[in-house]
Amino acid sequence: MNATASRSFRTSRFDFGSFLFTGLTGLATALIIGILAVILLNVLINGWSGLSLHFILGGTEKDMFDVRHAGVLPMIVGTAARVILMTIFVIPVGVITAIYLTEYAHSTSPFTRIIRGAVNNLAGVPSIVFGLFGLGFFINFIGQNMDAVLHPQNAAPIWGKPALIWASLTLAVMTLPVVIIATEESLKAIPQGLREASLALGATKLETVIQVVLPQALPGIMTGGILAVSRAAGEVAPILFTGAAYYMADLPKSLTDQFMDLGYHTFILSTQSPNVEKTKPILYATVVVLLLLTFALNIVAILIRARMRKKLRLLA
């Protein structure tokens, strides 16, 4: 009925403005999605053939630019290690901050506003500045002071040099806003009635938060964690000076070791290779592995979020 009613108002004249405007904006949308598709297809088509069990499980013992023998296992291990370590640091802090912001803080109090402002600002700090911060704070300040206190007799620094733990901590600071914002969103989506029911049954505020609110928010916390991992796994700039190694013979064994990294390896293969044309197969295959890691995680996060929204809509 609606359609027929609006049709009767329309003049029969061809509306050129509408056609042009809708066409142009639609074209912009299509172009963005087209570019995304071109990038993904280009990488997948060129890189798929290079993926083999040998490539994924192989090391770089002989020559990292050797197309037939080089593998990416050390980079996968390094990237996984720094990202997992990062989650251990960032999730508790991020979730607690989000709990404070949604459950305890008054939305107009100056504290809340300053915290929100700081979170937004932290999200906008350039990744290379995080790298400088990691070097200036974690390595030069904390690491060197730890060396001075723990191993005063050692000449060679143990903590005061680039290491796995410093890279993870730097990334944890960088991804803090991601976790806070995702958790906050999921906490806000929980119906107020659930909290009120719990309080009415005699539970205290903290009991309500821990036993009623948090379990409901779990998918949101997971999304935040996954998004943080996906963001951090692809970042190279913050770990350039805080832990990534150009080449290492062994896998990292302790927190103070350096590590090889998928993203940094992509950078090395595409800019420092002696013959870019020849090493293209391993470059593309490395990018596929990196994208599988970051992109697939992103899609998983989006799916979890969609399911959670549906469930909460049913609850409300």
Next chain:
Amino acid sequence: MSETTSISKRSVGWMGLKRGHRAHPLEWLVEKGIFIVSLSAIVMVFLIFLFVAREALPIFLGTMNSASVQNVIPVADMGKLTPAQLQAYLGLTPKQFADMDDETKKALMEVKVEEAKEASKDRDAAVNTTSWRYMLRPFQWSGYSKPVYIWQPVSEIQKYNIVPLLIGSLKATLVALLFSVPLALGAAIYVSQLTSPRKREFLKPAIELLAGIPSVVLGFFALIVMATVLQNVFGYQSRLNAFVAGIALGLAIIPVVFSIAEDALTSVPRSYTQAALALGSSKWQAAWKIALPAAIPGVFAAVVLGFGRAIGETMIVLMASGNASIVSWNIFDSTRTMTATIAAELAETVFGGQHYRILFMLGVLLFVVTFVSNFMAELVINRLKLKLEGKQ
């Protein structure tokens, strides 16, 4: 009326905690703990500024001197100097200085005089290139016919003029904004105003997926694929330049600009556009003349945030811009940006040296620029939200 306000005032305790429940002492402790942890974001922003600035402090204070030829003090004048001056002149640490007797100091002063005689007679050698005058203004180095801006940190006389890097960063960012803002804005209008809710459910996450591509992958794509394609299309000289880097940067900031502009457009109350439609305007007129003007502060904020993101992006420009520090506004020239300079050069600098500190100074500059643009964008978005919700 006055009673309700006083209650709402009282229900907010200090630290912004809502009162109204009596907590167990242990719970009280845990809640205070939660508050303290939640300050971490503020602490981190503060620490980032503090520790990046700390490494660059000597540059800001002007206490670094890169001049290889210094004013020579005659040995006879040694007595006229205070111990602190003498220590600084000889370049000693306080401990070394205290351990030395006067004879050694005198010998060191003689060495300084000898050094000055041996040093090159090049007048450039007497210049302290780490002072602001040489970092910002052009200078006629010997052998040049006119004053120039040069970034040349690895040479006999290190030249730290940051103007080429500033121009490089601005150039790449400008290209990125010119490329991405029309696209992202068009898509935001289409997705929020013109398309059906069903398509919207699919299009919005699809565009935001672009944010899931790591910047090093975009840089790789720009370097390996886009650079060649674009060179064939436009036929310019150098394969890697600000144009290629700018387009790739644009791809990185499209999701940022899109989601904020789309958010602002969606938060325009439906009654605005429905009123326009009821008065007989078409859908595009309602979008262009009603929704867009109402959301224009949000669009502005999106562009400002996109600017902050683009100027701070590292890997893309490091890989695709060509990294030649030339002063030129031609976008088809090879370009070196501030971020790429830090990433490429910091690993090779001497810890605590002039070059090292100047790179940290660039980091402080980047931090301040992005801080200000974030702050501005946030202010604008908050005001817009309040206005559209009718609270102002």
